[in-house]
Amino acid sequence: MVELINPGMSLFAKKPRGREEDDLFHKAEITNVYPMTATEKLYQIQIIDPAARRGFLFKPGQFIMLEAPGIGEAPFSISSAPSRLGNIELCIRAVGVLTRFLSRLERGVMIGISGPFGTCFPVEEMVGEDVILLAGGLGIVPMRSPIMSLLENRSRYGRIDVMYGARRPSELLFGYQHAMWRQFDIGLKVIVDRSEPGWTGPVGMITALLAKRLAQGERSRFGNATNAIVCGPPVMFKPICDMLLEAGLSMEKIFVSLERRMHCGRGKCCRCNIGSTYTCLDGPVFDYWSVLNLKEAI
Amino acid sequence: MSDAKSYLGVPVLRPRVGFFELTSCEGCQLQLLNNEATLLDFLDLVEIVNFREGMKESGDNYRIAFVEGAVTRADEVERLREIRRNAEMVIALGSCACFGGVNQLKNRFNDPAWVKREVYGEYPIDSQAAVPLAAVIKVDLEIFGCPVKKEEVERIVTNLVLGKEVKHPKYPVCMECKAHENICLFDLGEPCLGPITRGGCDAWCPSNRLGCWGCRGPAPEANVDELRKIVARKNIPLERLLDRLECFGGFGGEADAVRKELGGLK
Amino acid sequence: MIFKVLAAGELEKFFELLVVNKLIGPVERGPAVDGRLLFDFAEVAEIAELRLDFTQTVHSAKKYLLPYLEETGVFVMEGSDWEKRVDYGAHQPLVLFGLHACDINALNKLDKVLLAEPYPNRFYGAKRAAMFIIGHSCRPTPACFCRSMGADSVRHGCDLFLTPLGDDYFVEIMSSRAFHIMESLDLREPTRRDHKRFQEQAKHRGNLLTAEVDATDLTKILDMEFDSTVWNEWGRRCLSCGTCAQVCPTCYCYGLEEVVALDLAKGAKIRQLYSCNLLDFAEVAGGYNFRPESRTRLKYRYYHKHRGFVEAFEEPLCVGCGRCGTNCLAGITVPEVIASVRRGEVENG
Numbered sequence: 001m002v003e004l005i006n007p008g009m010s011l012f013a014k015k016p017r018g019r020e021e022d023d024l025f026h027k028a029e030i031t032n033v034y035p036m037t038a039t040e041k042l043y044q045i046q047i048i049d050p051a052a053r054r055g056f057l058f059k060p061g062q063f064i065m066l067e068a069p070g071i072g073e074a075p076f077s078i079s080s081a082p083s084r085l086g087n088i089e090l091c092i093r094a095v096g097v098l099t100r101f102l103s104r105l106e107r108g109v110m111i112g113i114s115g116p117f118g119t120c121f122p123v124e125e126m127v128g129e130d131v132i133l134l135a136g137g138l139g140i141v142p143m144r145s146p147i148m149s150l151l152e153n154r155s156r157y158g159r160i161d162v163m164y165g166a167r168r169p170s171e172l173l174f175g176y177q178h179a180m181w182r183q184f185d186i187g188l189k190v191i192v193d194r195s196e197p198g199w200t201g202p203v204g205m206i207t208a209l210l211a212k213r214l215a216q217g218e219r220s221r222f223g224n225a226t227n228a229i230v231c232g233p234p235v236m237f238k239p240i241c242d243m244l245l246e247a248g249l250s251m252e253k254i255f256v257s258l259e260r261r262m263h264c265g266r267g268k269c270c271r272c273n274i275g276s277t278y279t280c281l282d283g284p285v286f287d288y289w290s291v292l293n294l295k296e297a298i
Numbered sequence: 299m300s301d302a303k304s305y306l307g308v309p310v311l312r313p314r315v316g317f318f319e320l321t322s323c324e325g326c327q328l329q330l331l332n333n334e335a336t337l338l339d340f341l342d343l344v345e346i347v348n349f350r351e352g353m354k355e356s357g358d359n360y361r362i363a364f365v366e367g368a369v370t371r372a373d374e375v376e377r378l379r380e381i382r383r384n385a386e387m388v389i390a391l392g393s394c395a396c397f398g399g400v401n402q403l404k405n406r407f408n409d410p411a412w413v414k415r416e417v418y419g420e421y422p423i424d425s426q427a428a429v430p431l432a433a434v435i436k437v438d439l440e441i442f443g444c445p446v447k448k449e450e451v452e453r454i455v456t457n458l459v460l461g462k463e464v465k466h467p468k469y470p471v472c473m474e475c476k477a478h479e480n481i482c483l484f485d486l487g488e489p490c491l492g493p494i495t496r497g498g499c500d501a502w503c504p505s506n507r508l509g510c511w512g513c514r515g516p517a518p519e520a521n522v523d524e525l526r527k528i529v530a531r532k533n534i535p536l537e538r539l540l541d542r543l544e545c546f547g548g549f550g551g552e553a554d555a556v557r558k559e560l561g562g563l564k
Numbered sequence: 565m566i567f568k569v570l571a572a573g574e575l576e577k578f579f580e581l582l583v584v585n586k587l588i589g590p591v592e593r594g595p596a597v598d599g600r601l602l603f604d605f606a607e608v609a610e611i612a613e614l615r616l617d618f619t620q621t622v623h624s625a626k627k628y629l630l631p632y633l634e635e636t637g638v639f640v641m642e643g644s645d646w647e648k649r650v651d652y653g654a655h656q657p658l659v660l661f662g663l664h665a666c667d668i669n670a671l672n673k674l675d676k677v678l679l680a681e682p683y684p685n686r687f688y689g690a691k692r693a694a695m696f697i698i699g700h701s702c703r704p705t706p707a708c709f710c711r712s713m714g715a716d717s718v719r720h721g722c723d724l725f726l727t728p729l730g731d732d733y734f735v736e737i738m739s740s741r742a743f744h745i746m747e748s749l750d751l752r753e754p755t756r757r758d759h760k761r762f763q764e765q766a767k768h769r770g771n772l773l774t775a776e777v778d779a780t781d782l783t784k785i786l787d788m789e790f791d792s793t794v795w796n797e798w799g800r801r802c803l804s805c806g807t808c809a810q811v812c813p814t815c816y817c818y819g820l821e822e823v824v825a826l827d828l829a830k831g832a833k834i835r836q837l838y839s840c841n842l843l844d845f846a847e848v849a850g851g852y853n854f855r856p857e858s859r860t861r862l863k864y865r866y867y868h869k870h871r872g873f874v875e876a877f878e879e880p881l882c883v884g885c886g887r888c889g890t891n892c893l894a895g896i897t898v899p900e901v902i903a904s905v906r907r908g909e910v911e912n913g
Contacts, residue, residue, distance in 0.1 A: 024683065025648070068306060069639035069646050070824035070831020071462060095850045097463045101308075104461065109307040109644045261848045263820045266683035270817035271838075271845065273868060305828050307644035339826040452826050460824060468843045469806055476810035477632035477837075479604055479623045484893060487597035493803045493893055519843055519858070521803045521894075528893045 024114045024266075026052045028088075030107050036091065036173055041103055042079070043090045045111065053086030059120030060145035061257060061285045065265040066090065067112035068105070072098030075262045075280070077141050078116065081148035088113070091141045091173060117265045119285040121146045121229050121255050129225040130158040132213060134240055136165045136206055136232025140173050142257045142284070143231045151184045158225065161187040161213055165206030165232075168192050169199040187213075206232075207239055214247040222248040231257045241288055254288040310459055316348035316360035317391075318381055320374045321401050321428065322367030324350075325445045326392035333448055340452060343459050361386045362458065364441075368394040368401040368428040375434055382435040387458075390431045391451075393444040393513045397547035400444070401428035406544060406557075430547070439464060442514035444546055447499055467498040470517040471510050475501035483509040489534045491542050491549075494520035515548025522552045536560060565736055566743065568751040569758055572731035578749055579611045582659045582696070588628060589661040590618040608661070616662050616728075619705050624813030624887065625667055628658055629674070629691045632810075632837050636687060636820070639831040646831070654690035664702040666883040668722045669715040670813030671697075676877050678816060687835075696741065699725035701765060704772040707886030709899055711770070712777040715883035729761040775886065775899050778906065779870070782880075786871045789905045790863075797910040798901055799859020801894040802841060808865070808888035808896070809839030814881050817845075840865050866901060 080089035260272035272279035490509035889897025
């Protein structure tokens with residue numbers, strides 16, 4: 001009789017390569033929590049293990065899976081600059097089972113994070129060129145990481161414009177940093193759908209801000225040396241990208257970050273699939289050419 | 299019983315809960331007492347102030363009220379309204395509370411007076427059409443099933459105590475039935491409401507070779523039209539489907555449509 | 565490849581060699597009301613229970629690799645802190661005795677996704693590595709269209725493959741493990757006549773494969789017919805019940821849910837196999853559903869299997885076993901859906 005467990009036939013003879021489940025998963029402490037609006041909070045978290053903290057290298061636009069044990073796990077875009085090793089900032093709206101529970105957690109609580117996952121905004125490839133960043137609503141959350149990256153290397157880039165639209169002034173995120181961003185010679189323009197008392201800025205659609213910017217540039221500069229980064233609700237992508245293409249931007253230089261339901265973040269569960277394209281592996285950042293080839297993408 | 303609990307640093311309050319029954323068999327409450335292995339943990343999580351099935355004392359200072367049974371009498375209407383006034387959260391426990399359950403079958407007779415005579419003879423009692431709790435008061439949460447599944451109630455109570463939202467499965471019974479590798483009841487020539495009934499029961503009946511009777515009510519966007527075609531193709535009489543659609547009250551509208559076609563609707 | 569012929573009567577000896585391990589094989593589950601005999605994979609202790617003459621099992625063997633529910637982590641809570649424990653669930657080797665070509669090819673397809681770097685599924689990988697798989701030639705049913713999917717023949721993915729030649733067995737030995745185990749059995753070299761009989765068997769099987777899918781240019785045609793009205797008709801029939809995915813040997817989509825124990829001392833992360841046909845498959849936090857209609861969900865299933873997967877791996881995520889169609893109460897079958905997309909209309913719609 002043959003027992004299949006013996007030295008020649010190890011149980012794990014065909015052990016698959018790749019990273020272990022545990023290599024990807026880190027325990028992290030919530031080191032600070034700042035309320036930002038009625039529904040969003042900024043969480044600062046730090047990976048506990050010093051080696052894992054040093055090794056946690058991410059790029060702007062990537063996301064992590066955050067897990068509150070027993071409560072849930074979900075993907076969140078990293079909002080901080082990649083240069084701040086292992087100290088991660090996440091801006092989270094309390095909207096689902098996990099995020100509502102997170103909003104009750106205080107500093108000192110341990111959570112789990114895995115990652116970083118997904119594609120990034122290729123800011124390295126944009127050196128020497130102009131960048132237009134367009135964020136609608138919560139789109140500012142994944143946008144903050146490339147903004148911080150560009151600011152840290154401000155002299156290496158050409159003209160930088162950030163256009164940010166929110167429903168109302170009280171829903172604006174990272175407002176406390178807007179003045180600081182402007183000091184770095186960034187053309188920050190903020191617009192709201194609906195005004196509230198005390199608001200002195202423009203009211204309207206983000207497309208109005210973009211139209212103004214596009215009217216100022218030269219077509220050749222748009223075609224060769226201008227990149228666009230677009231984050232926001234699904235309805236925003238088409239009109240914005242159409243305007244950018246019309247102005248002469250190359251499809252390969254327009255980047256969007258798509259949101260889908262994700263359960264694993266590792267290209268396995270299929271919840272975020274668009275066709276066989278995994279938003280978590282092949283995205284969340286796609287260039288516009290790739291998006292055009294995906295059915296139902298936007 | 300332990301002192302104040304917490305989970306991930308979030309304090310967990312032990313809510314005061316009451317269990318109440320209207321017209322029902324009290325079988326759902328009995329389910330909760332069924333498993334001694336988890337009963338103590340359950341009692342550690344909530345403070346029970348009213349539970350006729352399990353204790354002598356009673357009180358009306360409760361935050362969460364679990365109400366079993368359908369409303370069939372005027373005094374029950376009053377009692378239910380009082381429970382609603384006392385409780386922060388009212389939970390409909392079981393099919394009778396959610397849909398009227400087996401009790402609502404009496405509503406389907408053309409002559410209620412005849413039903414009363416047949417059942418109570420010379421000793422008539424005040425009895426109205428059987429309705430679910432939601433016909434009388436606002437219900438915050440429904441726990442489906444005839445009877446409810448203890449594991450599901452425990453999970454829901456754990457979530458309530460943690461402040462974690464309660465989500466019911468949206469898929470039909472088939473999903474869990476296939477997970478058990480049951481032979482499809484239709485392959486055995488039996489009708490089954492599994493394809494249109496809300497899952498979450500772990501396919502309790504089909505796993506025991508009993509076709510689903512729909513006690514958990516319709517799954518969201520249940521495709522009842524297609525099930526009717528399937529039943530016809532399998533040469534199962536429409537009356538047998540009607541029996542099941544009528545049984546627990548969750549498929550009231552669909553049952554009416556079928557009954558009308560068969561020429562029997564009042 | 566190494567070919568041998570196993571003498572009649574030696575199969576039982578082979579079975580006895582392996583049954584000391586947990587052994588899974590096809591067993592009969594009784595007749596359906598229409599007279600079909602139903603089979604499934606289950607644990608087998610006696611060779612008499614093993615029904616190698618089975619047609620097709622109702623459910624596939626994927627549950628031994630991808631259980632419907634699987635704990636992917638347990639958290640032992642300690643105040644604001646906790647400790648995580650992971651168990652890949654491969655505690656003993658498993659012998660799968662009598663898988664048909666379609667089901668072995670299904671495992672090969674699952675391998676491509678689930679063992680793919682950079683993030684292989686270790687729970688799947690550990691169980692897959694602990695398996696000893698014996699393939700067996702099949703008895704096609706009218707629902708089988710494996711040849712159209714290129715899955716009617718096994719090139720790898722099992723340890724050995726048996727084809728009955730009268731009383732003898734033609735054996736393809738595909739791993740050193742199998743080679744060593746078979747050393748003690750009465751094996752002989754195949755003759756020209758055995759080769760011929762092997763081919764005759766294949767031809768006989770081929771003649772029984774009557775269902776077909778025309779996969780020519782299918783990725784493009786699915787793209788062109790994205791807005792075809794045939795999807796409305798199939799969507800109208802679909803029960804959104806997930807049966808197709810549950811019986812499918814290649815469907816691997818899942819969801820993760822976390823639970824807390826009644827005593828609040830433990831939490832767990834549970835993986836549940838899911839189906840893209842289920843209503844909330846593409847629902848995001850806050851309630852927005854990317855695919856709210858049954859027609860778009862059903863279409864998505866075909867796009868994943870016959871378009872997207874082909875573009876990623878040069879082959880469909882379908883082995884043509886026909887289980888989804890056989891078990892779909894609404895009678896939605898892959899050959900009919902794909903033919904209708906090509907035609908632009910549903911027959912008997």
